[in-house]
Amino acid sequence: MAFPVQRPRRLRRTEGLRRMVRETTLQPSDFIYPLFVIEGRGERRPVPSMPGIFNLSVDAAVEEAKAARSLGVPAVIVFGIPDRKDAEGSRAYAADGIVQRALRELKSAVPELQLVADVCLCEYTDHGHCGVVARGEVQNDATLPLLARMAVTCAQAGADIVAPSDMMDGRVRAIRRALDESGLAETPVLAYSAKYASGFYGPFREAAQSTPQFGDRRGYQMDPGNVREALKEVALDLEEGADVVMVKPALAYLDVIARVKERFDVPVAAYNVSGEFSMLKAAARAGWVDGDRLMLEILTSIKRAGADLILTYHALEAARLLGG
Ligand code: PBG
Numbered sequence: 001m002a003f004p005v006q007r008p009r010r011l012r013r014t015e016g017l018r019r020m021v022r023e024t025t026l027q028p029s030d031f032i033y034p035l036f037v038i039e040g041r042g043e044r045r046p047v048p049s050m051p052g053i054f055n056l057s058v059d060a061a062v063e064e065a066k067a068a069r070s071l072g073v074p075a076v077i078v079f080g081i082p083d084r085k086d087a088e089g090s091r092a093y094a095a096d097g098i099v100q101r102a103l104r105e106l107k108s109a110v111p112e113l114q115l116v117a118d119v120c121l122c123e124y125t126d127h128g129h130c131g132v133v134a135r136g137e138v139q140n141d142a143t144l145p146l147l148a149r150m151a152v153t154c155a156q157a158g159a160d161i162v163a164p165s166d167m168m169d170g171r172v173r174a175i176r177r178a179l180d181e182s183g184l185a186e187t188p189v190l191a192y193s194a195k196y197a198s199g200f201y202g203p204f205r206e207a208a209q210s211t212p213q214f215g216d217r218r219g220y221q222m223d224p225g226n227v228r229e230a231l232k233e234v235a236l237d238l239e240e241g242a243d244v245v246m247v248k249p250a251l252a253y254l255d256v257i258a259r260v261k262e263r264f265d266v267p268v269a270a271y272n273v274s275g276e277f278s279m280l281k282a283a284a285r286a287g288w289v290d291g292d293r294l295m296l297e298i299l300t301s302i303k304r305a306g307a308d309l310i311l312t313y314h315a316l317e318a319a320r321l322l323g324g
Helices: 008-012 015-021 058-070 098-109 140-157 171-181 199-208 228-240 251-263 274-285 291-305 315-321
Strands: 031-038 044-046 054-057 075-080 114-119 161-164 190-195 244-248 268-272 309-312
Touching: 008 015, 031 058, 031 098, 031 315, 054 058, 058 075, 058 098, 058 315, 075 098, 098 114, 098 140, 114 140, 140 161, 140 171, 161 171, 171 228, 190 228, 190 251, 199 274, 228 244, 228 251, 244 251, 244 309, 251 268, 251 291, 268 291, 274 291, 291 309, 291 315
Parallel strands: 031 054, 031 075, 031 309, 075 114, 114 161, 161 190, 190 244, 244 268, 268 309
Antiparallel strands: 044 054
């Protein structure tokens, strides 16, 4: 039975009707808000390429976390930017490192907010790579114990979830074991499973001061042409003990999100990364697009593709628009 009996426009005529049949709706509880934490006090330094995003000292991060909570955003992901960097990224896994201190303060100031710790060495190494380097290459197996130590020290400091973003093989297993052996069997792992070697991370590397000093990340992050390999990465991470898997970036990889969602029965996260954010902000500032409208449309598309959780720099402004 088709036209004239079928008239799909009937259900589009008014906002009241559209609202009743909308298949995907956003809520503040869908979002995880990234925080970049630096040393010092009272610091709120704008990130030039990311309007509205700041490098925050711990006290300012606490204020930002309170804002997130009051808007109904349930979680933040914390990135640490240390004062000193070295070849082994030793400030990544020091009990008194910047990220551990931030987690401790955030947990005591805003206990009901869920704290995700990004586990990776790139903000802490002087060469800017995500693992230890020897003979000009990132060494997979030598990096694993360092990531495991970082995960444990972050969980001990108050992280509710640890999120490895380094793309070393076997890191989920190493982290799961180390957590279990440290009495942290209840701490979930959110794995950046399908993380692509992407040009969309440019502004983040400015925000987190983590640009590689030589070469690039193509030897460990995924090739943008691959989707079968993304499914393999997800399967391996689940075998190793991941609780939640992530696809990153989001917007240029919606098909990957959809495929992962279809294949696996676990929560799927997607990272609406810095370049996606900055592109939209730049176009909106130029007056070329309606920034708020595009923001909600993009976030809806990520959720519609299958993401249960969306890491996004838009979290607070989107929550505000959604009435959080
Ligand atoms: C690595 C990490 C990166 C991002 C999150 N975790 C950067 C990278 O791989 O270079 C990127 C996030 C973004 O672009 O918003 N610790």
